[in-house]
Amino acid sequence: MGTFGTDPFSSDGAMDFLEELAEQPPDGRAAELERLFLLVRNQPDLLGREFFPDEVVAAAAIVAATLPFGRQFSERLESLAENDLAPDVRLGAPAPRLASIAREALLFVAGPWQQGWVDDTDAAEARDTIAELSRVLAGGGLDELDHIWNEATDSGADGEMPEGTPPGIEHLASLLRVYNSAMSGGLGFALEVNEPFHVRRAINALRYFGLTETASFVEEALNGESPGDAFFAPVDHGIDPIGRAFRTKAAEFPTDFGRA
Structure with a gap:
């Protein structure tokens, strides 16, 4: 091996x-x-x-x-x-x-x-490796949207959002909770470890961010209508689709993310 x-x-x-x-x-x-x-x-x-x-x-x-x-x-x-x-x-x-x-x-x-x-520990370390490399290649600093992303990742993992959290950040946290689970073990694993209401929140978030094709696919998988293995084809098409969709939405509707 x-x-x-x-x-x-x-x-x-x-x-x-x-x-x-x-x-x-x-x-x-x-x-x-x-x-x-x-x-x-x-x-x-x-x-x-x-x-x-x-x-x-x-x-x-x-x-x-x-x-x-x-x-x-x-x-x-x-x-x-x-x-x-x-x-x-x-x-x-x-x-x-x-x-x-x-x-x-x-x-x-x-x-x-x-x-x-x-393994959850290895998966977290792998995400940290990518994040650290990305930060260095971007110039070493974190901008405001990077901080929002990191906070949403933490909140998504916890499963709880503080009262008064802006709607865009809630959507991002809901999406990243399921997405990171899928990155660790596939969509089937994500559907297994996340309760259906968490998955439905992620589906709504995908639609909010304009990723409608992937939203439909995940919804079909949740309803048992399609195999989970193909999830990565739509969600990983292109360069960082979720990150790009997040930044685009934050630019269009900054108040949704607590920005002036």
Whole structure:
């Protein structure tokens, strides 16, 4: 059985990617990373054939290692090299121009990459890895919407919303509760661990955010009319669909999210 962990470099696929990248001359490695990120952007249907989530996560972490706030990823690469576990593929110079496209690629594979964990602790660590990489690639800071997202994630996990919570945040929390369960173990698992009223709230939230196709699919699954395995096709189509829908809605209706 292959090795697969929640660190960006803890899987066999990631380690193989480091080996392949090391075959490139040092001054050509940034271009090779860019080629991979462009492949993810321009041909996302090749996921699972020409590129794999663990490779993209590792590639994004290599870029993050060159950026402010990305020291932990640089130290991890250094440790792997010092212990002869992997070649040293750290880039010779900061690569801020790759940060944006690396983050796009990372967010595209985040869902599939996180589907492999059924243990709650591992699933949480995997989400933290993606979140940390995303923050570093975005410049290290959290904006107001990032804070709203994180608060909604916590509230969704708790299952309780404080009185007076703005409606947009309530919808986001309801959606993330079920979505994160699905990312951990599939839609069937999410339907099993969440009571039906929680799932119906998530369905309403999907419609609120304009993700009507996915809302209909989840509703059919809740009613036993469709298999849960196909959930990831509509919900993971494109780059970070829920995040984009959330930011679009927050821009259109800021008061729904407690913003002036």
